[in-house]
Amino acid sequence: MIPSATLFGLAGAALVGIGLYGFLAHAHLLRRLLSFNVLGSGVFLMFGAAAWRSPILGADAVPHALIITGIVVKLAGSALAIALLVQLARATRRAALPEDEGRPP
Amino acid sequence: MTTLLLSLPVALPLLAALLAVAAARQAAGLAMATGFLVLGLSVWLAFEVAALGPITIALGGWEAPLGIVLRADGLGAGFLVVSAMVMAVVLVAAQPSFEDQGQESRAGFAFWPLALLLFAGLNTAFLSRDLFNLFVALELLTLSAIALVAIGGKADAVTAALRYMVFALLGSVLFLLGAALAYAAHATLDIGLLSQVEPGWPMAAALALMTMGLAIKTALFPFHAWLPPAHAGAPAPASAMLSALVPKASFVILLRLWFDLAPELASPLLLAVLGGLGAVAVIHGSLLAIGQDRLKLIIAYSTVAQLGYLFLVFPLAGGAGAAQPWSAGAWTAASFHAFAHMLAKASMFLAAGLFLRAVGHDRLEGLRGLARAMPIACFAFGLSAISLMGLPLSGGFTAKYLLLTSAFASGQWGWGLVLVAGGLLAAIYLFRPLNLMFSKEGAAASLTPVPRWEQVLPLLLALAAVLLGLFSAGPFAFLQIGRPGAAAEGLLP
Numbered sequence: 001m002i003p004s005a006t007l008f009g010l011a012g013a014a015l016v017g018i019g020l021y022g023f024l025a026h027a028h029l030l031r032r033l034l035s036f037n038v039l040g041s042g043v044f045l046m047f048g049a050a051a052w053r054s055p056i057l058g059a060d061a062v063p064h065a066l067i068i069t070g071i072v073v074k075l076a077g078s079a080l081a082i083a084l085l086v087q088l089a090r091a092t093r094r095a096a097l098p099e100d101e102g103r104p105p
Numbered sequence: 106m107t108t109l110l111l112s113l114p115v116a117l118p119l120l121a122a123l124l125a126v127a128a129a130r131q132a133a134g135l136a137m138a139t140g141f142l143v144l145g146l147s148v149w150l151a152f153e154v155a156a157l158g159p160i161t162i163a164l165g166g167w168e169a170p171l172g173i174v175l176r177a178d179g180l181g182a183g184f185l186v187v188s189a190m191v192m193a194v195v196l197v198a199a200q201p202s203f204e205d206q207g208q209e210s211r212a213g214f215a216f217w218p219l220a221l222l223l224f225a226g227l228n229t230a231f232l233s234r235d236l237f238n239l240f241v242a243l244e245l246l247t248l249s250a251i252a253l254v255a256i257g258g259k260a261d262a263v264t265a266a267l268r269y270m271v272f273a274l275l276g277s278v279l280f281l282l283g284a285a286l287a288y289a290a291h292a293t294l295d296i297g298l299l300s301q302v303e304p305g306w307p308m309a310a311a312l313a314l315m316t317m318g319l320a321i322k323t324a325l326f327p328f329h330a331w332l333p334p335a336h337a338g339a340p341a342p343a344s345a346m347l348s349a350l351v352p353k354a355s356f357v358i359l360l361r362l363w364f365d366l367a368p369e370l371a372s373p374l375l376l377a378v379l380g381g382l383g384a385v386a387v388i389h390g391s392l393l394a395i396g397q398d399r400l401k402l403i404i405a406y407s408t409v410a411q412l413g414y415l416f417l418v419f420p421l422a423g424g425a426g427a428a429q430p431w432s433a434g435a436w437t438a439a440s441f442h443a444f445a446h447m448l449a450k451a452s453m454f455l456a457a458g459l460f461l462r463a464v465g466h467d468r469l470e471g472l473r474g475l476a477r478a479m480p481i482a483c484f485a486f487g488l489s490a491i492s493l494m495g496l497p498l499s500g501g502f503t504a505k506y507l508l509l510t511s512a513f514a515s516g517q518w519g520w521g522l523v524l525v526a527g528g529l530l531a532a533i534y535l536f537r538p539l540n541l542m543f544s545k546e547g548a549a550a551s552l553t554p555v556p557r558w559e560q561v562l563p564l565l566l567a568l569a570a571v572l573l574g575l576f577s578a579g580p581f582a583f584l585q586i587g588r589p590g591a592a593a594e595g596l597l598p
Contacts, residue, residue, distance in 0.1 A: 016282070023274075023275065029267060029271075032271065036274050036275075036278070039278055040278055040281075043278060043281055043282050043285060046282075046285060046289075047285040047288070047289075050285060050286075050288065050289030060292065062171070062288075063285075063288060066237050066288075069237070069241065070240075070281060073240075073241060073244045076244075076248060077244065077248055077270075077274060077277075080248055080251065080252060080270070081267070081270050081274070084251075084255055084263055084266050084267050084270065085267065087255070087258065087263045088260070088263045088264060088267060091259075091260035091263060092260050092264075097264065097267060097268050097271070098264065
């Protein structure tokens with residue numbers, strides 16, 4: 001049987017892969033931002049899984065504190081990105097970068 | 106006392122940023138005062154470092170691995186002083202552009218807190234020794250930089266900011282993933298402690314991810330596409346900060362990773378790849394700069410090229426080369442180049458902002474005969490150009506001379522060719538604006554007058570860039586303080 005920490009780590013790695021694919025493949029900036037959030041959640045999940053030490057020691061608390069800080073940072077970044085995106089859509093009626101026009105959304 | 110000297114450059118700008126939001130009317134004065142206060146503290150700290158050697162403090166008495174350690178060595182303190190110098194002058198120069206707009210306009214309100222947050226992120230990146238703390242510093246720096254790009258609110262600027270955002274998000278998540286891997290393998294994030302462990306493949310993977318993230322943030326070729334439109338699209342004082350200061354933070358972290366954390370992992374191939382990408386950036390950025398028709402875009406593409414030189418330090422002083430006699434020269438040259446670029450590029454963008462205000466647009470044609478109307482600003486632009494081209498007696502010259510010496514001493518003369526070619530190309534792309542500025546004929550009729558004191562500010566920075574070349578022995582010795590793996594005797598300039 002696979003230990004649960006390994007399972008969480010693998011799930012995190014899968015999320016990183018899915019998120020990275022979406023981030024690079026899409027043109028629509030909202031999709032890219034959502035993909036980035038999936039990618040970031042994958043990183044946090046992996047980080048949390050890495051905190052597991054042993055049944056006796058339990059989990060290391062430092063990564064948990066770091067993950068919370070990381071979530072706050074990611075939230076701030078996403079908020080700024082959304083604000084810029086709304087501004088772009090208002091000004092140009094577009095939601096993709098000019099060089100990505102014509103790519104599938 | 107040293108605790109305060111190290112923590113205030115981080116804490117003061119953060120505090121001032123909060124106050125600048127609360128007391129928007131006093132924001133401009135507050136920002137200027139903070140700039141000069143931090144400059145004074147940084148100079149003081151530099152003298153302490155010169156007298157005592159590297160200074161390390163554990164914040165709140167919590168030692169690593171649990172606490173976060175700040176450390177000022179020659180490199181960190183040097184970058185701290187020069188960036189505070191640039192910041193103080195730029196904040197003064199920003200008064201007329203942003204104060205007149207009043208608190209009602211978004212740009213007039215938001216500029217000061219954003220500039221102060223950027224300042225705090227920058228200082229944290231120079232002094233911090235903890236990978237996660239460095240991540241937070243980089244995020245603070247990048248998010249304020251992106252907001253500064255978009256501050257004008259025009260569609261072009263917002264597009265440039267979003268492109269910057271796409272690159273920056275990817276860079277930061279790669280860096281964080283690397284830091285998480287390092288922690289998973291060695292249960293610490295402190296660079297000092299990590300450098301003592303035997304690095305295995307998890308550390309190699311972590312370093313690869315972090316290096317990729319930092320290369321994106323430093324706009325190393327081929328990740329440079331975001332930089333020129335972002336730096337050229339921002340208001341001039343913001344461009345000066347973005348181009349002169351922001352990429353240096355991620356570069357300093359790269360130096361710490363490959364010279365301090367795990368120099369034994371730096372294989373010759375990796376060093377050659379980093380140096381090679383830098384060399385391509387020098388040539389590619391310069392060629393693109395030659396093709397531009399707008400002054401701010403020329404200056405921004407020049408940043409792509411100038412950042413490329415910094416990466417030559419990896420093949421010349423990295424890995425096994427760190428113990429060689431020429432490595433001290435290459436190590437100092439990279440920092441010198443960064444300093445000279447910080448001063449000269451900030452001066453150029455400030456001057457370009459004044460030209461833009463006087464002429465009304467920044468197409469090259471508008472510069473014709475401008476030297477008669479604005480002699481001081483044009484002189485500042487010329488002096489900065491001398492340093493960027495690497496002509497003798499300027500800071501840029503000393504940096505290139507040191508790089509050339511170490512390239513020949515180490516037998517890697519190919520990098521020397523890049524230096525010479527880059528200098529020639531810089532002369533070509535800077536000749537066009539200079540030639541127009543100092544041309545005899547031209548209509549200087551319908552210019553908006555620019556006060557003389559505003560023209561003096563870029564001149565101060567340009568003079569500092571030149572003085573760095575004239576008095577280079579002191580900074581040379583200073584930068585060796587706390588240099589990881591330093592050889593006993595280095596090549597002297």
